Amino acid sequence: MRPTDTRDPSTYHRIVDCQWACPAHTPVPEYIRLVAQGRYDEAYMVNWVSNVFPGILGRTCDRPCEPACRRGRVEEGNLPAAGPSQGGHVPSGGTGEAVGGQVRPEPVAICRLKRVAADFKGPEVRAMIPRPLARNGKRVACVGAGPASLTVARDLALQGYEVTVFDGERKAGGFMWTQIPRFRLPERVIDEEVGQILGLGVELRAGQRIASMKALLAEPWDAVFVGCGAPRGRDLDVPGRAEAAANIHIGIDWLASVSFGHTTRIGRRVIVLGGGNTAMDCCRSARRLGADDVKVIVRSGFDEMKASPWEKEDAMHEGIPIVNWHVPKAVLHEGGRRTGMVFEIVRAEYDAQGRRRLVPSGEPDVTFECDDVLVAIGQENAFPWIERDAGIDFDRHGLPVLDATTLQSSLPQVFFGGDAAFGPKNIITAVAHGHEAAVSIDRFLHGEDPAVRPPPHVNLISQKMGIHEWSYHNAPSDDARYKVPWAAAEKALASIAVEVELGFDPRTALKEAERCLNCDVQTVFSERLCIECDACVDICPTDCITFTDNGDEDELRGRLKAPALNKDQPLTVSAALKTQRVMVKDEDVCLHCGLCAERCPTGAWDMQKFLLITTKAGPSCRDGTPAQQRIGVPA
Numbered sequence: 001m002r003p004t005d006t007r008d009p010s011t012y013h014r015i016v017d018c019q020w021a022c023p024a025h026t027p028v029p030e031y032i033r034l035v036a037q038g039r040y041d042e043a044y045m046v047n048w049v050s051n052v053f054p055g056i057l058g059r060t061c062d063r064p065c066e067p068a069c070r071r072g073r074v075e076e077g078n079l080p081a082a083g084p085s086q087g088g089h090v091p092s093g094g095t096g097e098a099v100g101g102q103v104r105p106e107p108v109a110i111c112r113l114k115r116v117a118a119d120f121k122g123p124e125v126r127a128m129i130p131r132p133l134a135r136n137g138k139r140v141a142c143v144g145a146g147p148a149s150l151t152v153a154r155d156l157a158l159q160g161y162e163v164t165v166f167d168g169e170r171k172a173g174g175f176m177w178t179q180i181p182r183f184r185l186p187e188r189v190i191d192e193e194v195g196q197i198l199g200l201g202v203e204l205r206a207g208q209r210i211a212s213m214k215a216l217l218a219e220p221w222d223a224v225f226v227g228c229g230a231p232r233g234r235d236l237d238v239p240g241r242a243e244a245a246a247n248i249h250i251g252i253d254w255l256a257s258v259s260f261g262h263t264t265r266i267g268r269r270v271i272v273l274g275g276g277n278t279a280m281d282c283c284r285s286a287r288r289l290g291a292d293d294v295k296v297i298v299r300s301g302f303d304e305m306k307a308s309p310w311e312k313e314d315a316m317h318e319g320i321p322i323v324n325w326h327v328p329k330a331v332l333h334e335g336g337r338r339t340g341m342v343f344e345i346v347r348a349e350y351d352a353q354g355r356r357r358l359v360p361s362g363e364p365d366v367t368f369e370c371d372d373v374l375v376a377i378g379q380e381n382a383f384p385w386i387e388r389d390a391g392i393d394f395d396r397h398g399l400p401v402l403d404a405t406t407l408q409s410s411l412p413q414v415f416f417g418g419d420a421a422f423g424p425k426n427i428i429t430a431v432a433h434g435h436e437a438a439v440s441i442d443r444f445l446h447g448e449d450p451a452v453r454p455p456p457h458v459n460l461i462s463q464k465m466g467i468h469e470w471s472y473h474n475a476p477s478d479d480a481r482y483k484v485p486w487a488a489a490e491k492a493l494a495s496i497a498v499e500v501e502l503g504f505d506p507r508t509a510l511k512e513a514e515r516c517l518n519c520d521v522q523t524v525f526s527e528r529l530c531i532e533c534d535a536c537v538d539i540c541p542t543d544c545i546t547f548t549d550n551g552d553e554d555e556l557r558g559r560l561k562a563p564a565l566n567k568d569q570p571l572t573v574s575a576a577l578k579t580q581r582v583m584v585k586d587e588d589v590c591l592h593c594g595l596c597a598e599r600c601p602t603g604a605w606d607m608q609k610f611l612l613i614t615t616k617a618g619p620s621c622r623d624g625t626p627a628q629q630r631i632g633v634p635a
Contacts, residue, residue: 001550001551001552001553001556001571001573001582001584002573003573003574003575003582004570004571004572004573004574006524009455009456009458009612011570012458012460012520012522012610012612013025013456013458013610013612014569014570015519015522015569015587015610016028016029016519016520016610016612017065017068017069017070017519017569018065018066018068018069018108018110018519019065019520019612020068021064021065021067021068022050022051022064022065022428023064023428023429023431023432024050024051024052024428024431024432024435024614025050025432025456025612025614026046026047026050026051026065027046027050027520027611027612028065028110028516028520029516029517029518029519029520029521030046030520030611031043031046031047031113031114031117032108032110032113032513032516033472033473033513033516033518034046034117035113035116035117035509035510035513036473036509036510036513036514036516038506038510040116040117040120040121040122041121041122041124041125041128043116043117043121044117044118044121044125045125045128045129046117047114047117047118048129048196050614051114051428051431052147052150052151052154052193052197052431052434053147053176053193053427053431054114054115054117054118054193055115055118055119055189055192055193056176056185056189056190056193056427057111057114057427057428057431058111058112058113058114058115058116058117058118058119058503059115059184059185059189059501060176060180060184060185060427061111061114061426061427061428062277062308062426062427062428063110063111063308063310064428065110065111066107066108066109066110066111067107068107069107069108069110070517070519070588070589071105071106071107071108071515071516071517072105072106072107073105073566073588073589074517074542074588074589074590074591075105105480106480106481107481108481108512108513108515108516109481109482109484109504109512112484112503112504112512113504113509113512113513115503115504116503116504116506116509118189119503120506126196129196129199129200130158132157132158132159132160132200132201133158133159133160134160135160135161135162136159136160136161137162138160138161138162138222138223138445139161139162139163139164139220139221139222140152140153140156140161140162140163140164140221140222140223140224140225140441141163141164141166141216141219141221141223141224141225142163142164142165142166142224142225142227143166143210143216143224143225143226143227143228144165144166144167144174144226144227144228144229144418144420145165145166145167145169145171145172145173145174145194145204145206146173146174146175146176146227146228146229146418146419146430147174147176147227147418147427147430147431147434148225148227148417148418148419148420148421148430148431148433148434148437149165149174149225149227149417149418149434150165150172150173150174150194150197150434151417151430151431151433151434151435151438152225152227152417152434152437152438152441153165153197153200153202154197154200154202154434155434155435155438155439155442155616155617155618156438156441156442156617157197157200157201157202158200158617158618159442159617159618162201162203163201163202163203164202164203164204164205165202165203165204165205166205166208166209166210167204167205167206167207167208167209168207168208168209169206169207170206170207171190171191171194171206172194172197172198172204172206173190173194174227174229174418175229175252175419176190176427177190177259178255178256178259178260179252179255179256179259179278179281180255180281181255181258181259181281181284181285181288181496182259182496182497182499183284183285183288183492183495183496183497183498183499183500184281184499184500184501186497186499209385210228210385211385212385212387213385213386213387213390213392213414214387214389214390217390217411217413217414221413222413222445223413223414223415223441223444223445224413224414224415225414225415225416225417225437225441226386226400226414226415226416226417226420227416227417227418227420227430227433227434228383228420229418229419229420230379230380230381230382230419230420230423230424231252231379231381231382232379232380232381232382233250233251233252233253233278233375233376233377233378233379233380234375234377234378234379234380235250235375236248236273236328236373236375236377238328238329238330238331239330239331240330240331240332240333240338241331243331243333243336244331244332244333244336244337244338246336246337246338247267247337247338247371247372247373248331248338248372248373248375249372249373249374249375250375251272251274251278251279251281251282251374251375251376251377252278252376252379254282254374255278255281255282255285258285258289258496263289264289265289265290266286266289266290266291266371266372267291267370267371267372268290268291268292268293268371269291269293269294269369269370269371269372270283270286270291270293270294270295270370270371270372270373270374271294271295271297271341271368271370271372271373271374272286272294272295272296272297272373272374272376273297273298273328273373273374273375273376273377274296274298274375274376274377274378275296275298275299275300275304275305275306275307275322276305276306276307276376276378277306277307277308277311278376278379279296279298279307279374279376280296280307280311280312280314280315282374282376283295283296283315283320283374284314284315284318284320285496286372286374287318287319287320287493288493288494288495288496289496291372294320295320295321295322295323295368296315296320296321296322296323297323297326297328297341297343297368298322298323298324298325298326299325299326299327299328299346299358300324300325300348301324301325301348302322302324305322305324314500318489318493325345325346325347325348325361326343326344326345326346326366327343327344327345327346327358328341328342328343329341329342329343329344329365330342331373332367337371338370338371338372338373339369339370340367340368340369340370341367341368341370341373342365342366342367343365343366343367343368344360344365345360345361345363345364345365345366346358346359346360346361347359347361378424379419379423379424380398380423380424381398381399381419381420381423382398383398383400383420390411391410391411392409392410392411392414393409393410397423399421399422399423400416400420400421402416402421402422403450403451405436405451405453406436406437406440406450406451407421407433407436407437407440408440408444408450412444413444415437415440415441416437417430417433417434417436417437418430418433418434421433435614435616435617438616438617439453439615439616439617439621441617442617442618442621442622443621443622446622448622448623452623453615453621454615454620454621454622455615456612456613456614456615457612457613457615457620458610458611458612458613459610459611459613460522460524460608460609460610460611461608461609461611462606462607462608462609463521463594463607463608463609464597464606464607468598470594470607472518472521472607472609473514473518474518474521474592474593474594474607475593476515476517476591476593477511477514477515479511479512479514479515481512481515482504482508482511482512484501484502484503484504485501485502485503486500486501486502487499487500487501487502517591517592518592519592520609520610520611521592521594521607521608521609521610522592522607522608522609522610523572523585523590523592523594523596523597523605523606523607524605524606524607524608525572525574525583525585525604525605526603526604526605526606527574527575527576527577527583527604528604529602529603529604530574530577530583530602530604531578531601531602531604532547532577532578532579532581533601534547535599535600535601536595536596536599536600536604536605537561538599539595539596539598539599540595540596541591541593541595542562542589542590542591543561543562544561544562544585544586544587544588544589544590545561545583545584545585545596546560546561546583546584546585546586547577547581547582547583547584548560548581548582548584549580549581549582550573550576550581550582553571556571556584557571560584560586562586562589564586564588566588569586569587569588570587571584571585571586571587572584572585572587573585592607594607
């Protein structure tokens with residue numbers, strides 16, 4: 001194998017698995033350390049710079065960072081399981097389960113620690129939000145007031161652009177406001193974080209739905225960003241659907257009606273069709289509006305459902321069963337009212353290429369009685385307001401044809417992002433699109449090629465305070481994941497507006513934060529100083545360091561001191577040492593404990609904090625900018 005190129009920004013970035021997995025590349029270990037220190041304002045701002053909505057995402061994020069967290073991978077083999085003697089805490093549900101009397105390892109509660117920063121920040125945090133630069137004379141229109149548009153608006157407003165956001169609803173927030181139930185996301189949290197963006201001088205034209213792209217382009221906008229989401233829910237096409245239409249509701253429309261207060265009750269018996277997060281919001285909302293017999297019925301298996309594991313668990317915790325492998329077959333109705341549904345029981349078969357198809361199981365059809373049905377079987381984009389002769393190309397699926405990097409459409413001054421770009425995703429992906437689109441717009445309006453993307457700035461800072469002392473807490477905790485407290489069931493289920501999860505208190509947040517392995521504090525190796533004494537090999541608690549002859553990667557992985565079987569995580573390989581051997585380190589299971597650096601007699605190992613500053617709109621994204629301006633340092 002060739003030596004690892006540590007000059008490549010992605011080399012150390014990939015080792016910080018949580019940050020690498022986050023679409024917005026939030027520096028997770030950095031803000032977790034700040035939470036542990038009680039520096040909530042600073043932790044909040046670390047998030048605000050990257051993901052814009054810390055309080056919102058701390059409650060609703062799809063958490064792509066958590067499955068990537070190495071804590072769950074290294075704990076099973078290297079850390080003892082926690083028990084009552086270690087604080088008496090109860091591990092959270094999430095993805096954990098009891099195995100052989102112990103709790104299966106779980107990742108750090110990254111999302112919930114983000115909420116801690118938002119919950120405990122002080123009023124002084126408002127003074128930490130940057131002031132916008134003087135207006136630069138450029139005008140940008142954002143269609144839709146969801147997370148993608150609001151991210152574009154924030155990034156560009158800070159750089160002096162005049163940004164106007166259009167939305168058909170009376171408040172900004174998009175689906176964060178209209179479709180996420182208040183028991184998961186209180187309105188005050190949305191108002192606060194959206195208000196921070198509007199407070200930068202962004203103009204919101206609420207209640208003004210754009211009806212024509214050509215008419216919008218006729219106005220003096222320098223660029224247009226489309227972040228109108230995926231507003232159309234897929235419908236059900238089975239016999240009896242039309243006859244019982246009054247009792248069949250499209251899930252996202254029904255959630256919006258509940259959010260607006262137009263819908264305040266539902267029938268006693270409710271069937272929810274679909275296995276995504278929208279279905280989970282529908283069933284839990286129906287439970288709070290008076291339904292006492294709610295079922296989620298899915299055509300796939302439980303593990304194949306698109307809903308996040310914790311969303312499924314929360315629904316079941318509230319007494320809502322999930323019925324799998326049932327395909328809707330017909331609607332039963334009487335006098336125009338739906339009385340039940342007939343389902344065919346299926347099973348999955350896979351061909352040689354691994355493609356799945358559903359086939360009848362041979363079991364008799366099943367009938368479930370119901371009063372109302374909520375259809376949450378997917379969403380799709382709808383752009384009836386964009387004329388097909390406006391100069392914007394669409395593919396056969398009705399999606400805009402975009403450059404995947406720049407998000408620029410075939411009409412150069414029009415950009416897309418969020419669900420409007422590539423179909424329904426989630427809030428954090430919409431935020432990531434917003435950042436990238438803002439960079440593209442900023443470069444485009446400065447006459448530069450949007451496809452040229454400056455690399456992120458990276459820095460490495462030694463954490464050494466002495467031979468055996470580090471400036472970070474490097475002893476890995478052996479605690480299991482801590483449970484997030486819930487409101488009492490009788491109170492939570494009685495109202496759609498009572499927030500269910502109460503969040504960590506500071507003491508529990510500290511204990512959960514201490515579970516973080518500080519993956520951004522990198523083990524930096526110097527071949528020049530190494531004398532190949534193997535002291536680091538002897539002291540490493542996970543056997544992740546090996547000095548050996550070089551070879552092909554697959555062969556080399558198999559003969560390390562502890563075979564490196566996870567090929568998704570790269571190895572770190574040194575240049576040839578004096579004996580012509582190489583140092584190979586398995587980054588998958590390293591605890592970043594610093595014992596190798598403490599034990600090394602020559603200082604060949606050092607612990608250095610890796611800092612990645614992603615490129616945002618402004619001087620840092622433009623050509624020919626001095627290095628000081630690129631990283632925000634005064635010249």
